Amino acid sequence: MKARPRNGAITAAGSPDQLRDRALELGLTNAEFDLICEKLGRRPNELELAIFSLLWSEHCGYKHSRRLLRRFPRASSRLVFGPGENAGAVDVGGGFVAAFKIESHNHPSAIEPFQGAATGVGGILRDVLALGARPIAVLDSLRFGEPDSARSRYLLDGVVRGIAHYGNAVGVPTVGGEIYFDRAYEQNCLVNAMCVGIARREQLVRSAAAGPGNRVLLLGALTGRDGIGGASVLASADLDESDTDKRPSVQIGDPFEEKKLIECCLELVERRLLVALQDLGAAGLSSSAAEMAAKGGVGIDIEVRRVPLREPEMEPFEIMISESQERMLCVVEPARVDEVTAICARHEVRATIVGQVTTTGQLRVFDNGRLVGEIPARLLVDECPTYELRGERPPRSLYPPPRPRLDAPADLRQQLLTLLGSPNLCSRLPVYEQYDWLVGSRTVLRPGEADAAVLLVDPEHDSRRAVAVATDGNGWRVAADPYRGSVEAVLECAANLACVGATPLGLTNCLNFGNPERPWAAWQLEHAVQGLADACRALGIPVVGGNVSLYNESERGPILPSPIVGMLGLVEDAANAPRAGFAREGDAIVLVGPGGRRSLAASELSRLRGEGLPEALAEFDPGDVIEVLARVRDAARQGILASAHDVAEGGLLVALAECALLGGLGAEVELDSAAEEELFGEGPGWFVVSGPRHAVAPLGQVIGVVGDERLRVRAGRESLDLALDEMRVAWSTPLAAALAGP
Structure with missing residues (x-):
C-alpha cells in the first residue's frame, strides 16, 4: 500500500482489476466493492479492503439478517441496555442489573474444538465485562452429529474439555446448557455460549x-x-x-x-x-x-x-x-x-x-x-x-429421516428404557462433572438439579434475591415448522424458569442457520425470527441482543435450523425454588397443563422409530400455555412445590422417570389412557409437580404419589414397573461412553 505523506491522502496499490479480484477473494461482492469505491470517493487500499471485508461480513455486518432483527420487541420497564451494546442488561432490583448475552463459536470449534470452544467462552465473558458487569455464570448449548461417529466424539470431547479448561481456570461457573445430537451437525457442530453478569446500576x-x-x-x-x-x-x-x-x-x-x-x-x-x-x-x-x-x-x-x-x-x-x-x-x-x-x-x-x-x-x-x-x-x-431474503419452503427431503433405534411394536418398558438411553435424553452428568459449577458461591441449584440454574445476585448481603437462567432450542422441531418450533423454544425456556419460580425479564438468542442466499434457508430464518418475536411479545419480554451464525453447512448439507434462546428471570426468594427431582415420600404428583392432547409429531419417540419430518407441528394457543406457566411459577414462588419439572422431549413418561432418577425416589402413577400421545407426546405448557396434596391438587390432575424405589405406572390396560437402578443404567451410560472416545 502507498500513501502521500505530505497531505495524508490514501492511494491504492494495484490496478482496479487486481483490487476487485482481491475483494472477491476476501468475500465481498462486485456490487459491494463498487459501493465502497463510491462511498470513499476512491479505490480502497489493501488494508482498508481487509477491514471492509470483515466489518461487512455476515458475522459483523448482519447483511442478511439485520432487517429481520428489527421485528424483535425491545421495550420493557426493566430494560437497561438493549441491542447495540456488547450485552443486554435488565434491572433485577436492589440497585443491581443482570447483563447477559449468547454468542456462537461454531466454525472455529468445528475446525479446532478445544480452542474454538475455549475462546468462545472467553469472548462471551468479555462481552458482559464490557458493560462493567462481573461475569457470574456460563451456559453452553451444544450440537453434534450422532455420538457413534468418530468425528462427533472427537468434537464433543474437544469442546467439553475446552469449555471446562477456560471456565474452570478463569473462575466463572458453568451452570447449565444443553446438548443435542443429529447427523445434520456432523460437519458443523454448534457451540453457543451464554454469559450472565451482575453489576450495580450506577457502575455500568x-x-x-x-x-x-x-x-x-x-x-x-x-x-x-x-x-x-x-x-x-x-x-x-x-x-x-x-x-x-x-x-x-x-x-x-x-x-x-x-x-x-x-x-x-x-x-x-x-x-x-x-x-x-x-x-x-x-x-x-x-x-x-x-x-x-x-x-x-x-x-x-x-x-x-x-x-x-x-x-x-x-x-x-x-x-x-x-x-x-x-x-x-x-x-x-x-x-x-x-x-x-x-x-x-x-x-x-x-x-x-x-x-x-x-x-x-x-x-x-x-x-x-x-x-x-x-x-x-x-x-x-x-x-x-443489507439484503432482502427471498424465501421458499424447503422440501422435506432436505433432512432425511434418522436411523431407526426402536422397533415397533414395543412395550412401555422397552420404549421408556430406549428413550432414557437415547443420546438426546440421557443424563448430562458426565459433561457437568467436568465443569466447576460452584466457584463464586452464588450457585443455588447445580446443573441437573432443576430445570433452570439459580444464582444469588448479592451473596454477601442477600441470600434471597436470585436470577434464574436457561437455554433451549430444538432444531428438529424447528425444521418441521420454523414458526411454531421457535415459539416453542421461547415457551420451553420460560417453562424452565417457571419451575424455579422465576419471572422472565428478557431473552437473548443465537440464530444458527444455513446459507441465507439459498431460498429454503432464507424461509426458515424469516419464519423462525417471526416466531421468536411473537412469543416474546406474548410473554411481555424484550430481546436484549444476541448473535447470528449463518452459512452452517458443508457439502453434506445444512445443519438443522437452530435458533437457540437464553432467558433470564428474577427469583424473589431462592429458598423457595424447587428442584426437578421428587423430594418427599407421600407427596402427591400432579400433571399441570393447558388441556388437550400432546402430539407425537417430531417427537423424540418418532425420531427413534426413524420417522421423518411431519408436515407441521401440532397447533396450540400460546395464551393458554402462558397461563399455565404463571400458575406453576406462582406456586413455586409461594414455596408449596417440593418439585417441578416440565414435560419436554420424550413426553410424560420420560418426565416422570427423570423426576424419579433426579430425586432418588420412585412413584406410583395412574393414568386414564395408554394412548402414545398421552405417554410420549410432546407440546408446550405441561408440567409434573409434587407436594402436599392439599396444596398442589388445585393446580391440575392428581396422577400419583411419590415413594419407594420403583416407577410403577398404570395407563389404561397397560402397566409399567421399573426399578430406579435399571432406569439409571440406561440413562447414565450413553454420554459417558461417547466421551470415552473411539
Missing part, C-alpha cells in the same frame, strides 16, 4: 467513545497472528473437507490472562476511570475502534506500531484485524491515564496508549506516523449493505 459503562483528545488504551494480551480473520471469515463461509487447513484462523485462549483482565477492568469501572470500554472480538482492533467511534459520533486514530506484538514484523493490516484473545479497548481522559496504567500494572495487565479520540468521524490507521488507512466509522458500522 457504555462502549461509545467520547471526548476528542481522550486517549485510547489497549489492555491485556499481546497481539499475534492467531485468529486473523477468524470469527468473521470462518463464520461467513461453508466448511468442507479441507477445513483443517483453516486452523491458523482459530484463536488461542489464555484464561489466566483473562482472569487478570476481568479483575483489572472491574476495578477501573468501580473507580469510574473509564469513558468507554469495548472488548476485542471478531475483526479485532478494526471492529472495536470503529464501533466505539460510530456509537459516539467521533473519530479514532490508531497507531499500529504502539500495539504490543507477540510476533515481530506484523503488517498493519494484520495488527488491525488480529483476533488475539484477552484484550479490551478503553477510552480514558488524559489526566487519568497514569492512574489507569498504575492499576493495570498492579493487576499485571498490559496497558498501552495506541490512539486517541478525534473529531473527524474517521477510523484512521497510522504506521509510524504515516497514514495508511482512513475510513468513515459509520460507513463501516452502520452502512453495511
